Amino acid sequence: MAEYLRNKFVDPCKWYGARLAFTRTAATMSMVGFILGLGDRNCENILLDSTNGDIVHVDFNMLFNRGEYLETPEVVPFRLTRNMIDGFGSTGVEGAFRKTCETVLRVLRHEQATLRTVFETFLHDPLVEWSKVENRNQLARGAQKNAVAANSISLIKARLDGKIVTQRFHKQTKSSVTMSVEGQVAQLIKMATDRNYLAQMYIGWNPHL
16 A cells, blocks of 8 residues: 555655545544444445545445444454555554544544434434344334344444444453543554454455455
8 A cells, every 4th residue: 555655646745645644534434433333344345535545435334333243244343454554654553543543533422422312313214224134023123123223322322432342242341441542542453453353354355455
């Protein structure tokens, strides 16, 4: 990625701006994606704006940690593979990436009351698909979907409160302590770059890139 940015933006000032834009947008979507449980962040779903270096995400079908229920479950909070880190420059995940993650997460926490209001509308949204379970009893199916939705929203609230919890693999337990912004970001970066987690990812996700 670093080589691509150097070749694409030959002017030093434009190259620096593009690298900074790449780093900041990657950090922003990493934090937003973690809060929302956004999965399926393979190479085809993370695009690059070739005019300024911004990262552009597409395909938001795997929200609310649905990626944990795939045939090969996703266990990393967001995509932070070595090719991504290479694009951040010599400081890697330190510097602009970490600071932007902390800034974004701090803003999300500060505005969590507004965010929760938006999320809670999903409880009654018939267009939101919460589960694949089929049931002939419409009332029972509706109640089940509401329960799944309520659980997903409670996990989002927990993340905004400083915990790292998901549906299956990082469940909320007594050891799931409330962390500071800096501590939560540090733990998320550690998880996203953990080779043991990356080795469990689906080959089509390209964890080696």
